[in-house]
Amino acid sequence: MNDKHKPILKVTINGKEYETKENETILELAKRNDIYIPTLCYHPDLCLSGVCRLCLVEVGGCRALQASCSTPVLNGMIIQTETELVNKSRRMVLELILANHYTGKSKCDKTLSCELQELFIKYKIEESRFGRPKEKRYKILDNTAVIRDNDKCIKCRRCVDACECMQCVEAIKPMYRSNELSIGSVFDVDLDKTGCVLCGQCINYCPTTALVEKESIKEVYEALNDPAKHVVVQTAPSMRATLAEEFNIPAGRSSTKKMTTALRKIGFDAIFDTNFSADLTIIEESAELLSRIKKKFLNKEESSLPLFTSCSPGWINYIEYFYPELLSNVSTCKSPQQMFGAIAKTYYANKINIHPKDIICVAVMPCTAKKFEANRPEMRDSGYKDVDYVLTIREFAKMIRRSNINLFELPDSDYDAPMGISSGAGLIFGVTGGVMEAAIRTAYEVVTKREVPFKNLDICPVRGMEGVREASLIIKNPIDEWKFLDGFELKVAVAHELRNAKKLLDSIKANESDYHFVEVMACPGGCLGGGGQPKPTNVEIRKKRARVIYEEDRALPYRKSHENPAIIELYKDFIGKPLGEKAHKLLHTYYTVRRD
Amino acid sequence: MQRKFILSNDYVFWEALNKVLSEPSQDFIELIKKSGLRGRGGAGFPTGLKLELVSKNGLGEKKYIVCNADEGEPGSFKDRELLFNHTEKFIEGMIASGYAVGASMGFIYLRAEYKWMLKNLLNKIKQIREKNYLGKNILNKNFDFDIEIRCNAGAYICGEESSLIESMEGKRGEPRNRPPFPVEHGYINFPTLVDNVETFANLPYIVKYGDEEFKKYGTQKSPGTKLFSISGDCPKPGIYEFDLGCTLLDLLKACEATDVRAVQVGGAAGVTVAPKDFKKSICYSELSPEGSIIIFNKSRNMFEVLKNFTDFFKEESCGLCTPCREGVPKIAEAVDKIIKKESIPDSHIEVLMELADVMKVASKCGLGQTASNPFVYIYKNFADNHHPF
Ligand SMILES: Cc1cc2nc3c(=O)[nH]c(=O)nc-3n(C[C@H](O)[C@H](O)[C@H](O)COP(=O)(O)O)c2cc1C
Ligand code: SF4
Ligand code: SF4
Ligand code: SF4
Ligand code: FES
Numbered sequence: 001m002n003d004k005h006k007p008i009l010k011v012t013i014n015g016k017e018y019e020t021k022e023n024e025t026i027l028e029l030a031k032r033n034d035i036y037i038p039t040l041c042y043h044p045d046l047c048l049s050g051v052c053r054l055c056l057v058e059v060g061g062c063r064a065l066q067a068s069c070s071t072p073v074l075n076g077m078i079i080q081t082e083t084e085l086v087n088k089s090r091r092m093v094l095e096l097i098l099a100n101h102y103t104g105k106s107k108c109d110k111t112l113s114c115e116l117q118e119l120f121i122k123y124k125i126e127e128s129r130f131g132r133p134k135e136k137r138y139k140i141l142d143n144t145a146v147i148r149d150n151d152k153c154i155k156c157r158r159c160v161d162a163c164e165c166m167q168c169v170e171a172i173k174p175m176y177r178s179n180e181l182s183i184g185s186v187f188d189v190d191l192d193k194t195g196c197v198l199c200g201q202c203i204n205y206c207p208t209t210a211l212v213e214k215e216s217i218k219e220v221y222e223a224l225n226d227p228a229k230h231v232v233v234q235t236a237p238s239m240r241a242t243l244a245e246e247f248n249i250p251a252g253r254s255s256t257k258k259m260t261t262a263l264r265k266i267g268f269d270a271i272f273d274t275n276f277s278a279d280l281t282i283i284e285e286s287a288e289l290l291s292r293i294k295k296k297f298l299n300k301e302e303s304s305l306p307l308f309t310s311c312s313p314g315w316i317n318y319i320e321y322f323y324p325e326l327l328s329n330v331s332t333c334k335s336p337q338q339m340f341g342a343i344a345k346t347y348y349a350n351k352i353n354i355h356p357k358d359i360i361c362v363a364v365m366p367c368t369a370k371k372f373e374a375n376r377p378e379m380r381d382s383g384y385k386d387v388d389y390v391l392t393i394r395e396f397a398k399m400i401r402r403s404n405i406n407l408f409e410l411p412d413s414d415y416d417a418p419m420g421i422s423s424g425a426g427l428i429f430g431v432t433g434g435v436m437e438a439a440i441r442t443a444y445e446v447v448t449k450r451e452v453p454f455k456n457l458d459i460c461p462v463r464g465m466e467g468v469r470e471a472s473l474i475i476k477n478p479i480d481e482w483k484f485l486d487g488f489e490l491k492v493a494v495a496h497e498l499r500n501a502k503k504l505l506d507s508i509k510a511n512e513s514d515y516h517f518v519e520v521m522a523c524p525g526g527c528l529g530g531g532g533q534p535k536p537t538n539v540e541i542r543k544k545r546a547r548v549i550y551e552e553d554r555a556l557p558y559r560k561s562h563e564n565p566a567i568i569e570l571y572k573d574f575i576g577k578p579l580g581e582k583a584h585k586l587l588h589t590y591y592t593v594r595r596d
Numbered sequence: 597m598q599r600k601f602i603l604s605n606d607y608v609f610w611e612a613l614n615k616v617l618s619e620p621s622q623d624f625i626e627l628i629k630k631s632g633l634r635g636r637g638g639a640g641f642p643t644g645l646k647l648e649l650v651s652k653n654g655l656g657e658k659k660y661i662v663c664n665a666d667e668g669e670p671g672s673f674k675d676r677e678l679l680f681n682h683t684e685k686f687i688e689g690m691i692a693s694g695y696a697v698g699a700s701m702g703f704i705y706l707r708a709e710y711k712w713m714l715k716n717l718l719n720k721i722k723q724i725r726e727k728n729y730l731g732k733n734i735l736n737k738n739f740d741f742d743i744e745i746r747c748n749a750g751a752y753i754c755g756e757e758s759s760l761i762e763s764m765e766g767k768r769g770e771p772r773n774r775p776p777f778p779v780e781h782g783y784i785n786f787p788t789l790v791d792n793v794e795t796f797a798n799l800p801y802i803v804k805y806g807d808e809e810f811k812k813y814g815t816q817k818s819p820g821t822k823l824f825s826i827s828g829d830c831p832k833p834g835i836y837e838f839d840l841g842c843t844l845l846d847l848l849k850a851c852e853a854t855d856v857r858a859v860q861v862g863g864a865a866g867v868t869v870a871p872k873d874f875k876k877s878i879c880y881s882e883l884s885p886e887g888s889i890i891i892f893n894k895s896r897n898m899f900e901v902l903k904n905f906t907d908f909f910k911e912e913s914c915g916l917c918t919p920c921r922e923g924v925p926k927i928a929e930a931v932d933k934i935i936k937k938e939s940i941p942d943s944h945i946e947v948l949m950e951l952a953d954v955m956k957v958a959s960k961c962g963l964g965q966t967a968s969n970p971f972v973y974i975y976k977n978f979a980d981n982h983h984p985f
């Protein structure tokens with residue numbers, strides 16, 4: 001039904017009348033009107049909740065209190081959000097949670113983002129009248145990049161929802177009943193045997209610190225303190241748009257030129273940019289796309305289309321486990337992180353005349369799956385581990401705090417050459433649709449020698465936060481080599497969150513779609529919603545982060561990967577041709593079926 | 597007044613159904629509405645209204661009938677009697693309801709402990725199907741209806757209708773957010789009518805004798821009779837049928853109980869009634885008419901009784917929501933202490949009473965909302981300085 005034709009409902013909250021349309025919960029209506037209701041298990045990105053019972057309100061005519069997060073409004077409803085009973089109940093719920101919340105002898109780290117801590121402070125709950133657990137009851141599960149400490153878990157199930165509703169992985173479930181209930185991987189097997197793709201979304205949505213990433217901070221400091229090591233760092237595209245949030249600055253502020261200074265202060269020897277290797281990825285991946293298209297449409301040979309992007313390691317883990325029959329469609333391009341490592345320990349090592357064994361390559365990433373990716377045995381094409389350590393943005397923020405650096409009081413500085421030189425095309429990798437846009441900017445020009453026909457090079461049809469977006473582009477007047485593409489309609493699709501990827505995969509498997517190129521990012525909004533990003537997250541925050549990225553792209557001198565002078569030089573001096581022999585050795589990879 | 601209405605033997609299968617299927621479905625719904633019959637599964641929802649809601653919801657969609665035969669309440673065994681010895685009665689009620697709402701499939705959700713009667717039930721269903729009271733085009737009335745049996749895995753919470761449906765769908769048995777209610781989004785999201793065995797068993801009688809006759813039993817607001825499973829300290833435990841509006845004194849007299857200290861009405865989730873309240877009438881407006889009646893005589897330590905109940909809840913809470921999952925163990929801890937004669941400061945008893953209040957209004961489902969009842973009732977009525985008398 002069209003919204004316009006829906007009847008208007010009148011609802012009274014705390015004595016004041018509000019109007020609304022159907023299908024809204026009490027909580028949504030209250031929030032829209034700035035009426036505060038505390039929540040814990042509810043999150044706007046996830047499914048309906050009703051688990052924690054913190055958001056209770058009084059509804060006229062109901063004997064029991066109602067969970068506002070999961071109760072739809074009805075016409076004439078009379079709601080009270082702050083009665084004595086409501087507050088008594090909320091405090092009791094918090095006290096009960098605290099009574100079962102073991103944080104060890106030390107107090108909680110106040111700098112961590114913990115919604116529970118905020119609520120305890122808000123409701124002035126310091127101790128529980130039911131006491132506190134005296135000892136640890138659960139083993140810390142730390143054999144993957146996602147660490148679970150169930151002593152801190154409040155059983156809100158946000159992680160379960162993120163894994164199940166958003167990612168369609170279903171690696172974790174509530175198990176057992178009553179106060180024995182715990183959240184964990186199905187049948188208590190190790191997380192890496194469940195199909196978990198290590199996207200880290202469960203961490204992002206956890207309101208406590210029961211879920212955290214496995215840190216590499218210690219190892220990085222050790223490398224920094226080792227005079228024999230030349231420590232280079234690469235920073236992911238999205239980081240500059242989100243890091244500020246770790247320092248209590250609302251989403252939407254860039255810290256590009258500050259974080260480079262911070263990295264220098266912390267002691268990294270060269271400050272490089274993953275945007276550089278994102279440009280490199282575009283050169284290889286657009287060449288791969290065009291060669292697959294040529295094979296199929298000119299040579300009429302077998303060639304796997306659509307081509308899937310390969311930069312999101314959570315996505316790679318997903319397709320390796322859940323859709324291995326489509327692996328031949330995945331681009332063989334390594335992700336920018338891994339291309340960077342392979343180039344740093346060959347080309348760059350040679351250039352600065354340091355033995356690759358003495359180079360430590362650190363990546364600051366919005367992602368927990370990147371930690372897994374760096375550890376893949378095949379990612380050693382330089383002869384060494386291409387990327388030694390991956391820090392999440394949250395870990396990097398911890399290092400900044402530990403160094404007592406005030407990020408926004410630092411002077412500006414730039415990335416180092418050559419691997420810090422990049423284009424706006426590399427930058428937009430940080431947002432869903434960005435890889436697609438960057439690839440089209442280059443591929444179209446390769447084929448036609450003209451710029452893509454979009455105002456300001458902004459390919460708006462692939463932008464936005466819709467779960468699946470489709471676009472097509474007709475190629476006109478190509479150069480001779482690509483004459484067969486004259487009038488060709490290039491069909492592309494973009495998906496973020498694995499549930500949306502699943503929709504695309506199922507339609508491709510059923511031969512219901514005829515895309516040529518598909519971008520998938522495992523996380524909501526792409527990397528800017530990645531599992532290593534600052535908490536909290538929601539669609540409003542992600543839109544603000546995206547805006548920073550697009551604005552910065554618009555202002556950069558180079559907007560197209562193939563115009564990046566450092567990339568041009570790299571091919572000239574070292575790699576040779578895209579998809580050439582050296583490119584194959586260093587920049588491409590293969591995939592394995594992860595399911596037994 | 598004690599009588600045999602539901603349990604009577606002058607019942608002829610198909611008599612009522614023949615009538616129902618010959619008339620517009622709306623007539624049956626109207627009849628049940630007029631009869632004032634309310635659900636016998638605990639919540640006491642008007643049965644006719646539920647029929648109407650399911651019949652109106654989701655036009656043209658699939659619909660389902662579910663007979664709640666989970667009978668998980670401690671001390672209740674009246675559904676067992678109906679399931680085993682009066683099978684045709686409630687099945688007839690299910691078929692009539694299916695016709696009324698436009699469902700062609702019904703399920704009997706059977707308690708795990710009743711699996712022993714599965715064969716018998718399946719046999720009976722087979723016989724009924726052979727006579728074409730079930731199956732396609734039932735007795736040429738152009739109406740299809742069939743029944744399958746699903747078994748619970750043994751969780752008390754699965755008797756709660758939305759958990760029951762989750763469990764039927766192969767999921768973890770936990771209550772759903774309501775609304776939407778099963779009458780709108782039930783089994784695999786289609787409108788679903790969930791009624792207790794006894795509720796279904798009432799329907800053929802109301803059809804046969806009419807709503808006026810039905811309303812002669814019971815009180816004006818609580819018409820009809822009710823089955824009680826009486827157990828505990830009495831010489832004649834068993835199943836009794838009484839008019840609604842009877843008193844505990846009537847029941848105690850019938851089962852010849854003497855020297856009674858307390859009666860638990862409604863199982864673990866019910867209320868513990870002290871002798872001063874034995875004259876209260878059992879109906880929807882006073883002592884809620886639940887099937888389970890457990891009698892405790894004066895030799896009983898009421899705190900041992902309490903421990904039984906709290907342990908039951910500690911075992912059976914599904915663990916979904918905070919107040920019940922975290923609250924029940926706190927009460928159980930205190931009861932353990934009391935039993936071990938460890939002292940509990942008054943101030944903590946107050947905290948527990950506050951917790952009990954909150955659990956009543958803050959828990960997600962009926963289990964948590966009633967789980968503190970035994971503690972509150974027994975403590976208030978039977979404790980003297982924290983010591984049982
Ligand atoms: C914890 C819990 C357990 C329940 N167990 C049963 C049960 O075993 N049998 C039953 O008929 N109803 C049970 N109910 C009530 C059902 O949710 C539902 O109200 C009932 O089946 C509706 O049937 P009625 O309208 O015929 O009473 C239970 C409710 C709760 C909250
Ligand atoms: S990391 Fe991703 S896939 Fe793994 S459990 Fe968490 S949400 Fe699920
Ligand atoms: S791990 Fe975190 S998100 Fe998951 S249930 Fe526990 S507290 Fe909630
Ligand atoms: S009240 Fe108890 S049984 Fe009901 S949902 Fe909450 S935890 Fe589960
Ligand atoms: S926020 Fe509504 S129940 Fe948790």
